[in-house]
Amino acid sequence: MALDDVAEATQAGVSTFDAVIIGAGPVGLFAVFELGLVDIKTCVIDILGKPGGQCSELYPEKPIYDIPALPTVTGQELTERLMEQIKPFGAEFVFGERVDELQRREDGSFFLKTDAGREIVAKVVVIAAGGGSFTPKRPPLEGIEGYEGSSVFYAVRRIEDLRGRDVLIVGGGDSALDWTLSLAPVAKSLTLLHRRDEFRGAPHSVDKMRSLVAEGKVRLVIGQVTKLHGDGKTLSGVTAKTAAGEEQLTVDAMLPFFGLTMKLGPVSSWGLNLNENLILVDTEKFETSEKGIFAIGDINTYPGKLKLILSGFHEAALMAQQAHKYVHPEKKLMFQYTTSSSSLQKKLGVK
Amino acid sequence: MVKLTFIQPDGANQTVEVEPGLTVMEAAKLNDIAGIEAECGGACACATCHVYIDPDWVAKTGKPASIEEDMLDFAFDVRKESRLSCQIKVTADLDGLTMRVPAKQF
Numbered sequence: 156m157a158l159d160d161v162a163e164a165t166q167a168g169v170s171t172f173d174a175v176i177i178g179a180g181p182v183g184l185f186a187v188f189e190l191g192l193v194d195i196k197t198c199v200i201d202i203l204g205k206p207g208g209q210c211s212e213l214y215p216e217k218p219i220y221d222i223p224a225l226p227t228v229t230g231q232e233l234t235e236r237l238m239e240q241i242k243p244f245g246a247e248f249v250f251g252e253r254v255d256e257l258q259r260r261e262d263g264s265f266f267l268k269t270d271a272g273r274e275i276v277a278k279v280v281v282i283a284a285g286g287g288s289f290t291p292k293r294p295p296l297e298g299i300e301g302y303e304g305s306s307v308f309y310a311v312r313r314i315e316d317l318r319g320r321d322v323l324i325v326g327g328g329d330s331a332l333d334w335t336l337s338l339a340p341v342a343k344s345l346t347l348l349h350r351r352d353e354f355r356g357a358p359h360s361v362d363k364m365r366s367l368v369a370e371g372k373v374r375l376v377i378g379q380v381t382k383l384h385g386d387g388k389t390l391s392g393v394t395a396k397t398a399a400g401e402e403q404l405t406v407d408a409m410l411p412f413f414g415l416t417m418k419l420g421p422v423s424s425w426g427l428n429l430n431e432n433l434i435l436v437d438t439e440k441f442e443t444s445e446k447g448i449f450a451i452g453d454i455n456t457y458p459g460k461l462k463l464i465l466s467g468f469h470e471a472a473l474m475a476q477q478a479h480k481y482v483h484p485e486k487k488l489m490f491q492y493t494t495s496s497s498s499l500q501k502k503l504g505v506k
Numbered sequence: 507m508v509k510l511t512f513i514q515p516d517g518a519n520q521t522v523e524v525e526p527g528l529t530v531m532e533a534a535k536l537n538d539i540a541g542i543e544a545e546c547g548g549a550c551a552c553a554t555c556h557v558y559i560d561p562d563w564v565a566k567t568g569k570p571a572s573i574e575e576d577m578l579d580f581a582f583d584v585r586k587e588s589r590l591s592c593q594i595k596v597t598a599d600l601d602g603l604t605m606r607v608p609a610k611q612f
Contacts, residue, residue, distance in 0.1 A: 209546075349579070
């Protein structure tokens with residue numbers, strides 16, 4: 156179901172929720188559970204295309220040994236189990252979008268805007284963004300920033316932007332191969348540069364790329380970029396280090412695909428008190444320097460902080476108690492156990 | 507204890523003594539070696555603990571496994587002696603191991 160179908164529309168295009176959770180890693184997902192138990196409806200936004208955060212992006216197959224009562228569980232399994240556990244609460248998920256703006260409105264609620272232009276209003280905001288937003292890695296080449304957006308691209312928004320250009324794609328994974336196959340018919344020339352003559356991308360993409368090379372439609376160079384040439388804004392070529400020495404490649408567009416890294420990103424501009432790129436919170440409510448904005452999991456810091464998933468779970472539970480005061484100020488919260496409370500069991504759909 | 511030496515791009519070097527059984531990345535983090543980021547914490551998932559093994563030691567540290575080779579695709583300025591330090595276990599055999607830290611980890 157699309158977000159806009161279920162959200163109560165306050166004004167054209169704006170959706171409202173009790174709480175917005177930024178980040179769909181394990182801690183963000185468990186926050187849906189804890190908030191759900193105290194009747195807070197949530198919307199979860201993540202820059203990645205799927206839930207799990209680092210658990211699914213960095214180590215889906217790696218076992219985790221310190222989740223209580225699960226002697227061993229992989230990042231992917233943990234994500235799947237959390238998704239199952241929070242299902243009764245019907246959270247809305249927005250994937251592939253980054254929250255860029257966060258502002259307090261006059262009535263005390265929050266206005267959020269994503270990089271896709273989606274607008275959301277919420278009574279409370281929970282930042283569970285882990286190590287920050289996953290963003291494409293920028294090769295440490297001198298002056299590369301100046302070429303970004305005009306000659307250097309980390310993603311292709313419109314294929315037409317690259318029509319008729321001399322394109323260089325750098326990398327050996329699926330992104331590099333997929334764009335090689337898609338852009339070869341459009342570009343004036345296409346060069347694929349990779350550090351070794353082995354590709355970790357899907358075998359059928361590798362085969363297709365090899366046949367384009369054999370037909371002379373793609374040029375494959377084994378090497379690494381060492382220098383960019385141009386006027387600082389428009390690229391005119393690059394120097395590549397190859398087995399034979401150096402080679403000059405005449406290109407006016409470069410697409411480097413070196414995977415993702417985590418950057419704090421827009422969070423740093425929301426006016427929250429930070430300490431070395433981490434958000435300062437108290438240890439009673441896990442609230443930031445702004446009332447109604449909470450930070451839980453790896454992205455927060457406080458005396459004694461441990462970056463453990465289980466610590467994030469604890470933080471989510473305490474955060475929900477305070478969030479309840481803001482979302483349902485008229486209601487008194489009674490502490491209950493899921494084992495014995497019939498009302499909690501009703502919410503969980505087990506009774 | 508096993509001695510490991512890390513040489514920074516500016517030539518400064520630091521020798522640390524660690525217990526066998528740790529990874530070289532863990533030894534570096536434990537001793538605050540600059541330039542070893544290890545963003546993923548040792549899961550061979552980020553390529554930010556990249557080091558250049560001294561050529562004299564390459565035979566002893568061995569070659570990267572294929573998962574590590576794949577991850578080295580994400581590193582910058584990869585050379586023949588490139589390794590991800592989270593994938594090297596410290597053993598008594600490696601006493602004296604010397605390696606260079608790259609100028610940038612990305």
